Every structure is written in structure tokens, then in C-alpha cells.
Amino acid sequence: MYKIETTKIMKEIMSNYFLGMKDARKKYAWCTSVGPAELLRSFGFEVHFPENHGALLGATRSSGDLIPESASLGYNNDICSYLTSDIGSYLKKQTPLQEHYGLEGPPKPDIIVYNTNQCREVQDWFTYFAREFNCPIVGITPPRHVDEVTDVHINDVSNQFKAMIPACEAASGQKFDIDRFRETLQLSKEATDLWKKVLWTATASPSPISFFDATIHMGPIVVLRGTQVAKDYYTTLLKELESNVRNKVGFLEKERCRIYWDGMPIWGKLRPMSELFLQNHAAVVASTYCNSWVFDAFDVEHPFESSAKAYTEIFINRSEEAKEKILARLVEDFRIDGMIFHDAKTCANNSNSRFGMPQRITEKLGIPTLVVEGDLCDLRFYSEGQTTTKIESFIEQIENSKVYS
Numbered sequence: 001m002y003k004i005e006t007t008k009i010m011k012e013i014m015s016n017y018f019l020g021m022k023d024a025r026k027k028y029a030w031c032t033s034v035g036p037a038e039l040l041r042s043f044g045f046e047v048h049f050p051e052n053h054g055a056l057l058g059a060t061r062s063s064g065d066l067i068p069e070s071a072s073l074g075y076n077n078d079i080c081s082y083l084t085s086d087i088g089s090y091l092k093k094q095t096p097l098q099e100h101y102g103l104e105g106p107p108k109p110d111i112i113v114y115n116t117n118q119c120r121e122v123q124d125w126f127t128y129f130a131r132e133f134n135c136p137i138v139g140i141t142p143p144r145h146v147d148e149v150t151d152v153h154i155n156d157v158s159n160q161f162k163a164m165i166p167a168c169e170a171a172s173g174q175k176f177d178i179d180r181f182r183e184t185l186q187l188s189k190e191a192t193d194l195w196k197k198v199l200w201t202a203t204a205s206p207s208p209i210s211f212f213d214a215t216i217h218m219g220p221i222v223v224l225r226g227t228q229v230a231k232d233y234y235t236t237l238l239k240e241l242e243s244n245v246r247n248k249v250g251f252l253e254k255e256r257c258r259i260y261w262d263g264m265p266i267w268g269k270l271r272p273m274s275e276l277f278l279q280n281h282a283a284v285v286a287s288t289y290c291n292s293w294v295f296d297a298f299d300v301e302h303p304f305e306s307s308a309k310a311y312t313e314i315f316i317n318r319s320e321e322a323k324e325k326i327l328a329r330l331v332e333d334f335r336i337d338g339m340i341f342h343d344a345k346t347c348a349n350n351s352n353s354r355f356g357m358p359q360r361i362t363e364k365l366g367i368p369t370l371v372v373e374g375d376l377c378d379l380r381f382y383s384e385g386q387t388t389t390k391i392e393s394f395i396e397q398i399e400n401s402k403v404y405s
Contacts (some may be wrong), residue, residue, distance in 0.1 A: 054082030058267030058377035079315025
């Protein structure tokens with residue numbers, strides 16, 4: 001059975017990250033997952049990412065017990081289930097961090113920082129906790145749904161980055177150090193470049209890494225950007241995967257077809273979905289989701305401007321036209337035979353199937369597309385039987401389209 005041996009190291013790294021949160025002497029910042037972690041780390045903050053905790057709640061299938069708790073405060077079940085799960089976890093005093101790491105919950109924040117480049121929900125979500133902990137909160141609100149990122153956009157967002165500095169200085173007790181910021185940005189740049197190379201090993205056939213593998217191995221690039229630990233980890237992972245490519249070793253010996261996954265994972269169904277595709281010899285080799293932590297724009301010579309560009313040009317923050325151009329390039333790079341769009345019912349921002357994009361992709365690129373309904377955490381929106389039937393029929397459709405093309 002195919003295994004990525006570096007997974008053992010990743011589990012140890014993630015365990016150390018969470019266990020480190022037991023240290024009450026440290027200063028903690030809460031940050032959105034695609035937010036200014038590098039700037040925060042330059043002030044010496046340890047960084048907690050509530051979205052990572054939300055994904056953990058989804059993956060452990062805890063969300064079903066927690067989402068109703070947030071409804072008692074007036075939060076609607078149709079909004080982000082990361083938000084409703086995480087607030088529910090706080091209200092119910094229940095988290096997987098207790099069982100696995102002996103933590104009562106995430107560390108108390110000294111400052112909370114958000115970036116609405118993904119959605120407005122993070123602002124409301126983080127503001128709730130700022131009130132609960134009587135904690136300072138600062139945010140970045142970039143232009144949304146942009147086509148091409150312009151100098152006007154970059155100047156706007158970089159000025160917002162700079163405006164955060166006084167609050168970070170007050171919360172950390174440290175003066176801003178531009179050289180320290182450059183150091184953390186350089187480490188982040190090197191780690192994200194390695195992460196991109198890891199993901200792009202899947203352009204090989206057989207692929208050494210699947211979308212489902214990548215959702216696990218992305219842990220360090222999400223929570224440890226700007227650290228030597230993340231850089232070292234992806235150096236090791238890349239070495240293993242490149243060796244597998246050279247030796248033609250992949251997670252599927254023979255790929256019946258190659259599939260692109262658009263949108264969020266269904267966290268509570270990662271394993272059964274991975275097994276479903278494997279059983280049908282279909283290789284899900286790439287995704288818009290895992291690519292979210294590829295930041296080509298980072299440049300230590302221009303730390304504020306390049307951070308602004310990197311965090312504004314992410315896929316989720318782009319116009320429909322820009323997204324379609326990005327997908328077209330990726331379909332070519334990864335030699336994709338078909339694309340699956342996950343319509344996540346509580347994540348409209350990262351569901352790209354609602355305004356005709358699947359049909360346009362088929363028209364422009366000539367590949368079949370499929371929409372599956374589900375959610376990132378709330379499994380009440382997911383039908384396993386219906387989804388299995390749709391996916392197996394889709395794989396047959398791809399094979400037929402290849403035969404007659």
C-alpha cells in the first residue's frame with residue numbers, strides 16, 4: 001500500500017505546534033489562515049488559526065454537536081460552518097485539542113487579526129472573540145473579486161498592513177523591526193516555493209501525491225509559515241516525492257483518469273472519498289484549495305507591497321474571469337480529464353459552481369465537469385449515497401469522452 005513516509009514527521013510537527021500552546025508565557029495572535037502571519041511572527045507572536053481549528057472540528061466530525069450551540073447566539077446555520085463550529089466549540093467547552101493535546105481550547109489571544117480576502121465571515125467571527133476576550137482586533141479589508149491586481153490595490157492593502165503595526169507593538173511589547181519582518185517573509189517565501197513544488201509533483205503520472213494527501217500535508221504551510229520548521233519539512237517532503245516521480249511510484253499504479261477538485265474539502269469524509277476515487281482508479285491530483293498557500297509574490301526587498309499582492313491575488317478573491325483563466329492553466333499543467341466542483345452549502349465564497357462556471361469550463365476546455373453538494377463541516381448537507389453514484393457515473397463519463405475524443 002502506497003505511503004508517504006514523511007507523514008510521520010508532519011504528525012510530530014503538528015503535535016509540537018499544538019503542545020506549544022500550553023506555554024502561558026508566550027504572546028499569542030489569532031490570524032485568518034490566509035492572513036499576515038509573517039508580520040505577526042516578526043513581533044514574536046505564536047500564531048493560532050481559528051480556521052485550522054474549524055477544519056479539525058470538521059475532520060473529527062465534532063461539528064454536528066457544536067453548530068447548534070452557535071445558533072443560540074443567533075448565528076444562522078447557512079453561514080460558514082467553520083465559524084459556527086468554532087464558536088460552538090467555545091460555548092460548549094469541547095474540542096479535539098483536549099483529547100489529543102491536553103488543551104482546554106485554543107490559547108487566549110493577545111491580539112486578533114483578520115483579512116477579509118476570503119470572506120466577510122472572518123470579520124464577524126473574530127470580532128465575537130475579541131469581545132469575549134476583551135482583546136484588541138485589527139483587520140485588513142482588501143478589494144474583493146478583483147480581475148488583475150493593480151498598483152492601486154497593492155498600495156491600499158500595504159497601507160493597511162502598515163496601519164496594524166502600532167496595535168502589534170502594543171500587544172507584543174516589541175517595536176517593529178523591518179529586518180525581522182524580512183527574515184520571516186524570506187522563510188515563508190522559501191516554504192511556499194517548496195509547497196508549490198510539492199503540489200506540482202502531481203503533474204507526473206503516476207502522481208506521488210493526491211488532493212486528499214495534500215489536505216493533510218498542507219498543515220505546516222498554514223500554521224507555521226515564516227518558520228524554519230515549515231521550510232525544513234517541505235524540503236524533506238519534496239525530496240521523497242521527487243524520488244517517487246523518478247522511480248515512477250505513485251498512489252495509483254495506473255490512472256484511469258486525472259481529476260481536478262475545485263473548492264473546499266468535505267473534511268468529515270476525506271478518507272471515504274479518497275477510497276472511493278482509489279477504488280475507481282481515478283486520480284484526484286490537484287485543487288484550488290491546496291494552492292491557496294502558494295504565494296509567488298513574496299519579495300523581501302518589498303515586504304509590505306509583496307505581502308499585499310500575495311494575499312490579495314489568491315484564487316478565492318478573484319473575479320469569475322480571472323478564476324477561469326487560472327483554471328485553464330492548471331488543467332493544462334496537470335493534464336486534467338475532468339473537474340469536480342464542490343458546492344459547499346455554508347461557503348458561498350469558495351463555491352464556484354453557482355454562476356455557470358462548470359458549463360463555461362466544459363465549453364472552453366472541452367472537459368466534463370460535475371457538481372457535488374456538501375459542506376466543509378456540516379454533514380447534514382451531504383448525501384454519501386447520492387455523491388458516490390454521481391462520482392462513479394462521472395468517472396465513466398470521463399472515460400467515454402476520452403474514448404470518443
